[in-house]
Amino acid sequence: MFVDPISESDALEHAAALAGLGRWAHAFELSELGESARTALDDVLANLLAVAAGGAATEEHAALVAAWDPEPGSATLLGGGTATVETAAWLNGVASVAMERDEGNRLTKGHPASQSFFAVLALAERLGSSGPDTLAALAVAYEVAARFGRATDFATGVHTHGTFGVPGAAAGCARLLGLDAAGISSAIDAACAMPPSTSWGPVLVGSSVRDQWVGAGNVAGIAAARFAAARPGETVRGTLPGFGGSLGTVDPRLLVAGLGTETLIEHGYFKRHSSCAYTHAPADAALLARERIAAAGATPADIVAVEVSTTAAGAALDATDWTTRHGAYFSVPFAVASALVHGDVAHSRSAPSARGILLDTAAMITVTDGGIAPASATHRPARVTVTLRDGSSVVTEVPHPAGDADFTPFDRAAHAALLDDALVGVTSPAASTVVAVVAALPHAGRAGDQFALLRSH
Structure with missing residues (x-):
C-alpha cells in the first residue's frame, strides 16, 4: 500500500553492499592511501576550510549566525568562536558552499566534502580525536559519500546538496565513535533514510536555502551515527525502494565496485570561479x-x-x-x-x-x-x-573546465592561489594558517587543537 514490494534478492544485495562499506570503513588505515590520494585529501581539506572561512566572513552568513545565536560549545565555529557539535556542523557546512567555490566531483554529481567533512570535524573536536584518526574518518566520509553519489540515479528535479553526503558523514562519525563494522554499516543504512528532500526549484529562483541542505546533511550524518550506536543492528533499508525514499535509485554494485583499490577523492575538481x-x-x-x-x-x-x-x-x-x-x-x-x-x-x-x-x-x-x-x-x-x-x-x-584532477588539473601554485582567493578580505585565518593546520594533523594528538587556530580572533 505504501511502497512497492521489495524483493528478497534486492534486499539481500543492498544489505551486502552496505555491509561491505561498513567492513571497509572499519578496517581502513590512512597509510593505505597512495601518494596521489593522500595529496588529494590534504588539498580537499585545505580548500574546503579556506572557502568555508571565506563564506563565514560574508555579510549573509554573519546574519545567519546572528539569527541562530549559537551557544558556546566544543567545536570550532568558523567566523566566530565555538558552538555545539550540531550547530558547528550545520553552520560551517553552510559557509562552505556560500561562495560556490567548494570542491566537487563530477563522478558523484556533486560535492562530497562539503556534505560530510564538517560533521566529522565537529564530532572529532567533541571527542578529542587525534589528527590521524580524524584524517582517516574524513577519508572514509569522502569515499562513502562519493560512492553514494556515483551509485545513485537521482530523480528528475533533485538537487544533490545535502543528500549523498549523509551516509558519508555517518560513516566517518561512526568510525570516530568507535562503532564496529556492523555498527558503521547500520549508521550508513540509517543515514540513507535521513537526507533532506531537495529540489532545483528554490535554486533556480536564486534562493540561498540550498546552502542549508548542506548543513542539514552534515547534522543528519551525526544523528545517523548516534542512532546506530543506540540501536545496534537495527535494519532500516534506507536505500530501498529508493535513496531517501524518493530521491533516486541506488545501484548496490556501484557502491562497492573497486572498494579498497579505487579512491574517488583523486577524481575531484577545484573551482576558480564563484559560480555553479x-x-x-x-x-x-x-x-x-x-x-x-x-x-x-x-x-x-x-x-x-x-x-x-x-x-x-x-x-x-x-x-x-x-x-x-x-x-x-x-x-x-x-x-x-x-x-x-x-x-x-x-x-x-x-x-x-x-x-x-x-x-x-x-x-x-x-x-x-x-x-x-x-x-x-x-x-x-x-x-x-x-x-x-x-x-x-x-x-x-x-573541452572541460580548468581544475579537474583527471582532465585539467591545477598545479601547486594554482592550488595556493585558490586558497588566497577564497580568503580575500578575511583577516583570520590566513591561507598560510589553513595550510599549516592541515600539515600538522598527521602528528596532532588532538585534532581540535589545530582547528582552534581557525577561529576568528
Missing part, C-alpha cells in the same frame, strides 16, 4: 575570448552579441538577469559576462549591488546545448562566439 560548476567551461572560454578581443585592439564595450554552446545542464542556466547572489551563481550569462567584462568570476561580482555593470552584456548572451560534443559522458565542454561591433567574431572553445 556547469557555468565554468563557458566562463573559461569567455576568458580566452577576452584575451583575443584585447589582442585585436577591441574592448568588452565593442561586443554586440555572444553565443554560448555547452552541455544541456549548462544551457538550462540561461537567466540574463538576477537579483541575488545565488541567482548569479546559477546563470551562464552572469559567469560569461563577468569573465568578459572583469576578467574573472570573483565572489564580489555576484553581489546584487554589482550586477548593473554586467546586465547589458548578459542581455546579449544566448545559451544553447547544440553544436558541441563532449569527449566523454562526464566532460563539460563549451564554445563561446563573440560578435564585435565591426562585424568580426572571436570563437573560443574549451
Whole structure:
C-alpha cells in the first residue's frame, strides 16, 4: 500500500553492499592511501576550510549566525568562536558552499566534502580525536559519500546538496565513535533514510536555502551515527525502494565496485570561479575570448552579441538577469559576462549591488546545448562566439573546465592561489594558517587543537 514490494534478492544485495562499506570503513588505515590520494585529501581539506572561512566572513552568513545565536560549545565555529557539535556542523557546512567555490566531483554529481567533512570535524573536536584518526574518518566520509553519489540515479528535479553526503558523514562519525563494522554499516543504512528532500526549484529562483541542505546533511550524518550506536543492528533499508525514499535509485554494485583499490577523492575538481560548476567551461572560454578581443585592439564595450554552446545542464542556466547572489551563481550569462567584462568570476561580482555593470552584456548572451560534443559522458565542454561591433567574431572553445584532477588539473601554485582567493578580505585565518593546520594533523594528538587556530580572533 505504501511502497512497492521489495524483493528478497534486492534486499539481500543492498544489505551486502552496505555491509561491505561498513567492513571497509572499519578496517581502513590512512597509510593505505597512495601518494596521489593522500595529496588529494590534504588539498580537499585545505580548500574546503579556506572557502568555508571565506563564506563565514560574508555579510549573509554573519546574519545567519546572528539569527541562530549559537551557544558556546566544543567545536570550532568558523567566523566566530565555538558552538555545539550540531550547530558547528550545520553552520560551517553552510559557509562552505556560500561562495560556490567548494570542491566537487563530477563522478558523484556533486560535492562530497562539503556534505560530510564538517560533521566529522565537529564530532572529532567533541571527542578529542587525534589528527590521524580524524584524517582517516574524513577519508572514509569522502569515499562513502562519493560512492553514494556515483551509485545513485537521482530523480528528475533533485538537487544533490545535502543528500549523498549523509551516509558519508555517518560513516566517518561512526568510525570516530568507535562503532564496529556492523555498527558503521547500520549508521550508513540509517543515514540513507535521513537526507533532506531537495529540489532545483528554490535554486533556480536564486534562493540561498540550498546552502542549508548542506548543513542539514552534515547534522543528519551525526544523528545517523548516534542512532546506530543506540540501536545496534537495527535494519532500516534506507536505500530501498529508493535513496531517501524518493530521491533516486541506488545501484548496490556501484557502491562497492573497486572498494579498497579505487579512491574517488583523486577524481575531484577545484573551482576558480564563484559560480555553479556547469557555468565554468563557458566562463573559461569567455576568458580566452577576452584575451583575443584585447589582442585585436577591441574592448568588452565593442561586443554586440555572444553565443554560448555547452552541455544541456549548462544551457538550462540561461537567466540574463538576477537579483541575488545565488541567482548569479546559477546563470551562464552572469559567469560569461563577468569573465568578459572583469576578467574573472570573483565572489564580489555576484553581489546584487554589482550586477548593473554586467546586465547589458548578459542581455546579449544566448545559451544553447547544440553544436558541441563532449569527449566523454562526464566532460563539460563549451564554445563561446563573440560578435564585435565591426562585424568580426572571436570563437573560443574549451573541452572541460580548468581544475579537474583527471582532465585539467591545477598545479601547486594554482592550488595556493585558490586558497588566497577564497580568503580575500578575511583577516583570520590566513591561507598560510589553513595550510599549516592541515600539515600538522598527521602528528596532532588532538585534532581540535589545530582547528582552534581557525577561529576568528
